[in-house]
Amino acid sequence: MNIGLVAVILYNIALLNAQSTRKRPTDSGRETFTDRIRTTLAVSEAEDEQLENECPQPDGFFADATQCDKYYECSNGKITEKLCPDGMVFNDFSIAHEKCDLPLNIDCSQRPALQEPKPAEHCRRQNGYFAHEDEGVCDKFYFCVDGKFNAITCPAGLVYNEKTGICTWPDEAKKNGCTSQDVFKFRCPKVTTEIAQQHPRYADSEDCQFFYVCVNGETPRRNGCKMGQVFNEASGKCDWPRNVPECVEWYKGILTDEQLEDLENPKPKQPSTKKKSNRPTTTRRTFIPEEE
Known part of the structure; x- marks a missing residue:
């Protein structure tokens, strides 16, 4: 007999034996729809329990670890996720106070992520101080509240400083196109x-x-x-x-x-000639007759 044919026959016999030894799953081994629901509920309860355990203290307000405008309120150990208005960030100066503040007043370098901006006219975000859109305009900026802007002009010789949110000397603002030489010529x-x-x-x-x-x-x-x-x-x-x-x-x-x-x-001021009254000051009272 051909040796190659014998090898093929032996391989097929071994494959059939292997398949016959495998056990088909029984109904008791299959995951039912009810089992899946129970598993999902169990996971959800575990996640809720984990959230409750994330409160550093039973009550207070706590900053998010990565997002500067996100924070959490803990009440009796129950945690609730919250978000500051667009353009504001959470001020974690005290766990007893729920306060959102301007980014200029808060160090967000350790949690720099922010929510998606909601821009409006002259406002890159709904709230905050923003430089003029034209980089060549150095002395004008906008103060935005809930998407409504107020245009502000710096005093002569000063420019808007994006780092501080106020008007400063050009060399302090360090803004491109707004150097002292650019502004003063x-x-x-x-x-x-x-x-x-x-x-x-x-x-x-x-x-x-x-x-x-x-x-x-x-x-x-x-x-x-x-x-x-x-x-x-x-x-x-x-x-x-x-x-x-x-x-x-x-x-x-x-x-x-x-x-x-x-x-x-300047001429010296003349002293006042008006005499000051020594009479005590009295309060005039109005008489209101009683209704009959």
Whole structure:
């Protein structure tokens, strides 16, 4: 007999024997629909029990470990997941207080995840402070509450600082396109180290009342003199217009000569001549007749 044929026959016999030794599952070994329901309920109860056990204390408010605007309320050991309004994050300063705050006031570096934003006009999120959409606009920003915005403009010489949410000097804000040179269109002249340490001052070529202070001789900051005065570059101080020839007419049409004189030489205040009454103060009472 052919050896190859014999090998094939022996292999088939072995395969049939192996199949015959396998046991078919009985009905008692099969998982019924009822069994599945019971298993699901048991898992659900176990998860609920696990959630209850996650409360660090029976009562209080606790921050989520990874998401800054998510937190949990524990009441009698029962835990409830909660979410701050869009744009706000949970302030975990005290477990006794449920407080959502602005991200500017909270360190979220250890739990940086946030909910999906719900943007509105000029508002990247429903709540918070947001820079102007145009990166070239440095001194304007928006304060948003429930998706409604309020446009705010910084005082002259300051720009919006996204890190602090307030207006600061351009060199402190460190915003692209909003450096001191970009905002003021002024660059500090090169000076020696000795002069740089004195923070030299330079007149604003377009406004006699203002001047630039070059911090460490490099970073310009715009300052101004009080009303009625101008900057005297020769002395490096604020002075009266009559002492600065190029600015002697600066307040013409704004202040009269008399007003400038009063600002430079204010008159002493006259003491009040009104006599103070020594009579005690009484409260007038209104008589209301009783109804008959």
